Amino acid sequence: MKGPSPNPRLHEIPEASLRRLPIYYRFLQQMVLNGAFQVSCADLARGLGLDPTQVRKDIEMTGIVGKPRVGYLLTDLVRWLENFLGWNRPKGAVLVGAGSLGSALLGYERFRSHGMEIVAAFDIDPEKIGQRVHGREVQPLMFLPDFVRRTHTLLGVIATPAAAAQPVADLMMSGGIRAIWNFAPAHIQAPPTVILQNEDLYHSLASLSFKLENRLGVAPAGNGIRYAEDN
Amino acid sequence: MKGPSPNPRLHEIPEASLRRLPIYYRFLQQMVLNGAFQVSCADLARGLGLDPTQVRKDIEMTGIVGKPRVGYLLTDLVRWLENFLGWNRPKGAVLVGAGSLGSALLGYERFRSHGMEIVAAFDIDPEKIGQRVHGREVQPLMFLPDFVRRTHTLLGVIATPAAAAQPVADLMMSGGIRAIWNFAPAHIQAPPTVILQNEDLYHSLASLSFKLENRLGVAPAGNGIRYAEDN
DNA sequence: TAGATTGTTAATCGATTAACAATC
DNA sequence: TAGATTGTTAATCGATTAACAATC
Numbered sequence: 001m002k003g004p005s006p007n008p009r010l011h012e013i014p015e016a017s018l019r020r021l022p023i024y025y026r027f028l029q030q031m032v033l034n035g036a037f038q039v040s041c042a043d044l045a046r047g048l049g050l051d052p053t054q055v056r057k058d059i060e061m062t063g064i065v066g067k068p069r070v071g072y073l074l075t076d077l078v079r080w081l082e083n084f085l086g087w088n089r090p091k092g093a094v095l096v097g098a099g100s101l102g103s104a105l106l107g108y109e110r111f112r113s114h115g116m117e118i119v120a121a122f123d124i125d126p127e128k129i130g131q132r133v134h135g136r137e138v139q140p141l142m143f144l145p146d147f148v149r150r151t152h153t154l155l156g157v158i159a160t161p162a163a164a165a166q167p168v169a170d171l172m173m174s175g176g177i178r179a180i181w182n183f184a185p186a187h188i189q190a191p192p193t194v195i196l197q198n199e200d201l202y203h204s205l206a207s208l209s210f211k212l213e214n215r216l217g218v219a220p221a222g223n224g225i226r227y228a229e230d231n
Numbered sequence: 232m233k234g235p236s237p238n239p240r241l242h243e244i245p246e247a248s249l250r251r252l253p254i255y256y257r258f259l260q261q262m263v264l265n266g267a268f269q270v271s272c273a274d275l276a277r278g279l280g281l282d283p284t285q286v287r288k289d290i291e292m293t294g295i296v297g298k299p300r301v302g303y304l305l306t307d308l309v310r311w312l313e314n315f316l317g318w319n320r321p322k323g324a325v326l327v328g329a330g331s332l333g334s335a336l337l338g339y340e341r342f343r344s345h346g347m348e349i350v351a352a353f354d355i356d357p358e359k360i361g362q363r364v365h366g367r368e369v370q371p372l373m374f375l376p377d378f379v380r381r382t383h384t385l386l387g388v389i390a391t392p393a394a395a396a397q398p399v400a401d402l403m404m405s406g407g408i409r410a411i412w413n414f415a416p417a418h419i420q421a422p423p424t425v426i427l428q429n430e431d432l433y434h435s436l437a438s439l440s441f442k443l444e445n446r447l448g449v450a451p452a453g454n455g456i457r458y459a460e461d462n
Numbered sequence: 463t464a465g466a467t468t469g470t471t472a473a474t475c476g477a478t479t480a481a482c483a484a485t486c
Numbered sequence: 487t488a489g490a491t492t493g494t495t496a497a498t499c500g501a502t503t504a505a506c507a508a509t510c
Contacts (some may be wrong), residue, residue: 013436013438013441017501018364022436022437028478040466040468044468049420056469066467066469067468068466070468070507085440087437087440098476100338102330116439149278178447179439179443185341197435200253202341202345205253205342207250207428208386209316209322211320212385213322283480287491297492301491
């Protein structure tokens, strides 16, 4: 068995498929705990209530080869996915914004086994600077570019208020950050060379609120605001 | 001007479009602050660096009618979007899990102006029960079904460890919860009558980690784990 | 062998993008 | 009027789903 071979079409892998892999991964880990030692895509589809063809396509996309009529060796598939996603090679990250969300993120110990380790935290608030949050001392924001440059950190996490997001992103990029995980509810402008991933909760909330009213028919009578011009 | 008319195809509105509306909304609010009073889709596209046709389609989808050569009255469009998304009709929600993430979510005051108000928090940990978090007293988890039934709450937020997610979801549904916003890294099984929205950070991390390595070429030499069978 | 599963190709579906007519 | 923008239809693109051959 070999590691994933260099795939010339790596950039063509659909985002949606990438985001489903952790679902499979978690289910596989559960199977390991349950003492299983092999697994088929059909097992995965059944267990998770997903479309079998989709699961097949997603797994196939990672390049692993299975055995017809058998499936995959469980531990092989788990390690394959870890390697495919880079979860066995944690990448250092800096976090800006030691508020409640930032502190919560600093407490996510399992980020490390999922490809990311937050190695330093920064804030602009003198009250927060110097405090220790989950074992890391909050540093002054102005130290960030130098820190990033010195440590060759490529990943930045933004957990600031909306207004600070763009300046913080600029500061990160000035130090050499190449990928930004943005939790602030703000649109960040960045060159296409920088990977930008937004985790804006209000985006989700828009979808959820809309569905709740329209799919469940929960909206109040009248179903709308009234304008003066209404008759 | 009238509110959005009943649209027989509401369920066909693409998720992706729904999730872009908050981006426009925020930009429009900024424009209001800047003193503008009208706006075209082209303005939005330019300002946000998005495809103009896509912005047009998204805005049109909400059913608002504009004026050729002019666009939309800024305040009209802002209110239209608020109404379309249900953001002017906050829906009560219960939260389970008063850990660091749950506490952070309880602190999001602007959820209320985005369609959701967390009206109660629950936990199973005796240490947490009775504590006040951002003005709400943490109640014993066992009180949840009755609370939900009594208050006709339809929305549930899960911010528990993974293992608790499914039982908590079941408890919520037993009380009448119809939509679940799940922040726990776990796959939840629910009937299709329940709206389920997962905010699993590890899904995002999978995508981010993969892109960082493969789009930026950051993976270490060898680019893979080595198995004993390797030559 | 029979049959379940992988591997692969084709068909469908839906979202994005492009083109163009209508309008103020 | 001219021209920018809305409104609408068509074309493209990509992801999902279906079909089927290969394999152990």
